[in-house]
Amino acid sequence: MQTDPSQGVADGQGAAVSAGVAEGAGRAADAPVSTEGRGAFVTLEGGEGAGKSTHARLLAAALRHAGYDVVQVREPGGTPIGEALRAILLAPESAALTSAAELFLYEAARAQIVAEVIAPALARGAAVVCDRFTDSTLAYQGAGRGLDPAFIAQANELACAGIAPDLTVVLRPAPSGAAAAEEGLKRACETGEADRLEQAGLAFHERVNHAFEELVETQDGRHVAVASDGPIPDTAQAVAAAVQRLFPQLSAEDVDAAIAAEGHLR
Ligand SMILES: Nc1ncnc2c1ncn2[C@@H]1O[C@H](COP(=O)(O)OP(=O)(O)OP(=O)(O)O)[C@@H](O)[C@H]1O
Ligand SMILES: Cc1cn([C@H]2C[C@H](O)[C@@H](COP(=O)(O)O)O2)c(=O)[nH]c1=O
Secondary structure (H helix, E strand, C coil): CCCCCCCECCCCCCCCCCCCCCCCCCCCCCCCCCCCCCCCEEEEECCCCCCHHHHHHHHHHHHHHCCCCEEEEECCCCCHHHHHHHHHHHCHHHCCCCHHHHHHHHHHHHHHHHHHHHHHHHHCCCEEEEECCHHHHHHHHHHHCCCCHHHHHHHHHHHHCCCCCCEEEEEECCCCHHHHHHHHHHHHHHCCCCCCCHHHCHHHHHHHHHHHHHHHHCCCCCEEEEECCCCHHHHHHHHHHHHCCCCCCCCHHHHHHHHHHHCCCC
8 A cells, every 4th residue: 555645746847848638549659749838747557566656756756857847646645635535545444435436536536636736737837747547447446346437437537627648657567467466466565554445356456457458458659568577777767768758858867866866776
C-alpha cells in the first residue's frame, strides 16, 4: 500500500512543456505529441506494486532536473477532499462499500483533483505526472468489479472535464497479467498491511492486470508498456525513454541525477 500522503503540488522552475493532445487518437507509438500550448500530462498505470509511485517520483525529479515545471500527484488523492476519499476507499473497514459506491468515490476524487490541480497546472504550461488515472477505473471497477465499461467511460469523461493524458506508461512487474498480479501483490504487501483493494483476491488482480495488458494491446499511441521487473535505475531510464517525445530536454543524465538523489544503485 502506498501510504505517503505528501504527494501533491510541487513545482519546479523553468521551461514550460511545449507539447499535449486528445486521448488515444491513433498516434504511432513514436510519433511526436503536440499539446497545443498547454503542459503535458503523463500518467503511470499498472496493478498493485507495479512501481508506479517509485517511477512517478523519479520521473518528476528527472524532469525538474531537466528544467521543467512539474506537478506530481496521485489518484485517488492529491487534494484534501481526494485524500479523505482515499482513506475511505482503502480502509479495510470499508468492506461494505458497494461497487457502484466505490466507482462514484473514485470519480469524485478525480473530479476534484482535475479541477483543483491538474487543469490549472496544464493551463499554465506545467508538466503533470500522475500516479494512476482513468485507466485504473477501467481496470479495477470495469474488469475487476464487472461494472459496464461504457458507463465507466462516461463517468470518467464527466470527472475529467475534457482533460486526458497525453501518454500513459503501463508498468509491468512480470511479463503476463497473471504473473504480474502475483509479483505485484507480493511487492505491495511487503511494504505494510494490505489495504481493502489489495485484499480483493488474486483472481480480481489477475483481471485487473489483464485489463492493463489489453489497454497496451490497443496500440492507440497513448499506452506504452515498460518492464519493471529489473533494477529500479533501468526501469527509470526506460520510463524516461518512453516519455521523451513529450519532453525533448529530458536526458539520461537527468534520470541519473534523480536516481542518485534517491540513493538507488546500479
Ligand atoms: N524495477 C522496479 N521499479 C519499481 N519498483 C520496483 C522495481 N523493482 C522492485 N521494486 C519494488 O516494488 C515495490 C513497489 O513499488 P511502488 O510502491 O513504487 O509500486 P506501486 O505500483 O506504486 O504500488 P501500489 O500499487 O501498492 O501503490 C517497492 O518496494 C520497490 O522497491
Ligand atoms: C484511481 C483508482 C485507483 N483504484 C485502486 C487501485 C489501488 O488499489 C488503490 C490506490 O492505491 P495505490 O497505493 O495508489 O495503488 O485504488 C481503483 O480501484 N480505481 C481507480 O480509479
